[in-house]
Amino acid sequence: MISVAAEPIFYIAGWLPVTNSMINAWIGIAVFLIVGLIVRKRASLAPRGFLNLVDYTIEMLLIKAEEIVGDRERTRKFFPICASLFLFILLSNWMGLLPGIGSIGIWEMEGTERILVPIFRPVTSDLNFTLAIAIFSVVAAHIFGMISLGFVAYASKFVNFRGIWRAFKHGPMAVVVALVEFCVGLLEIISEFAKVLSLSLRLFGNIFAGEVLLTVMYSLVSFVVPLPFMFLELLVGVIQATVFAMLTLVFMKSMSDSHVEEHS
Amino acid sequence: MLKLLASALAIAIGGIGPALAIGLIGSKAMEGIGRNPEAAGKLLVPMLLGMAFAEAIAIYALVVALIIQFVL
Numbered sequence: 001m002i003s004v005a006a007e008p009i010f011y012i013a014g015w016l017p018v019t020n021s022m023i024n025a026w027i028g029i030a031v032f033l034i035v036g037l038i039v040r041k042r043a044s045l046a047p048r049g050f051l052n053l054v055d056y057t058i059e060m061l062l063i064k065a066e067e068i069v070g071d072r073e074r075t076r077k078f079f080p081i082c083a084s085l086f087l088f089i090l091l092s093n094w095m096g097l098l099p100g101i102g103s104i105g106i107w108e109m110e111g112t113e114r115i116l117v118p119i120f121r122p123v124t125s126d127l128n129f130t131l132a133i134a135i136f137s138v139v140a141a142h143i144f145g146m147i148s149l150g151f152v153a154y155a156s157k158f159v160n161f162r163g164i165w166r167a168f169k170h171g172p173m174a175v176v177v178a179l180v181e182f183c184v185g186l187l188e189i190i191s192e193f194a195k196v197l198s199l200s201l202r203l204f205g206n207i208f209a210g211e212v213l214l215t216v217m218y219s220l221v222s223f224v225v226p227l228p229f230m231f232l233e234l235l236v237g238v239i240q241a242t243v244f245a246m247l248t249l250v251f252m253k254s255m256s257d258s259h260v261e262e263h264s
Numbered sequence: 265m266l267k268l269l270a271s272a273l274a275i276a277i278g279g280i281g282p283a284l285a286i287g288l289i290g291s292k293a294m295e296g297i298g299r300n301p302e303a304a305g306k307l308l309v310p311m312l313l314g315m316a317f318a319e320a321i322a323i324y325a326l327v328v329a330l331i332i333q334f335v336l
Contacts, residue, residue, distance in 0.1 A: 003334065004331070198320055201323060201324060201327055202320040205320075205324070206319075209323070239316060243316040243317075246313060
């Protein structure tokens, strides 16, 4: 009925598959390109109409981001990535509710039965995409950490030789504490992979489960009954986009915080 | 048949913990709003963030159920 993996629709040059979620991704990119070009051409200090809406959105996002990070200059550095993630994920999630996404398709034979392969599918319901942006977010957070702290201070968050070296001055108890902190630092490396996994699976699971739910609802009762579920999907789309972008912002902030020295 | 049972149990049992967790988060938030009604706006975003984290565990269980049902 619904497959977990995105189905290829056609092949470029005979071997490169283009899946239905990629088609949606291109549509999303095209929408943002067009909006970006319009805003750039007609930008002014007293915007009206559509530009006013864009201005308001960006300002709201900037204020929310500043509440989390605390410091306006760092917020400006992190803001482009996090806000772009938020807006793109939000658009992709909401596009899954439009009529035609998931229902317009090609009939294909799979084994012995005839199934419908949809031409459009929300791009965040494809694990490839969510894994890609999760890896991108975590790597971006690390790169920001490296840039703002310098390589040695950044590396000593994970492999803390410097703490052990310094603790020799303070006596044996401090050396034991420093050894424990060293092992904790190594465990942090594992938790980075857990971050990638949890970011990608959370977004994928929510949106894919919403797609399955809506498909089942439409096939049961096509008319008034799916409305509460579509409202739920609107809400879930906003919440998941917010959680992803906020977590990325928090990771970037915590990576570029200097390591807090705890002994007095 | 065992595959059906496995995927059904995966999501059913896996949803118990997160459901309890989300309920507890919500109830503490309600308590906080009850003590201090002005803080409702400030409490909303952290509460939603906490609920999204708790729900993520249920999503992991759902992904396992889907893998059992459709891939294995």
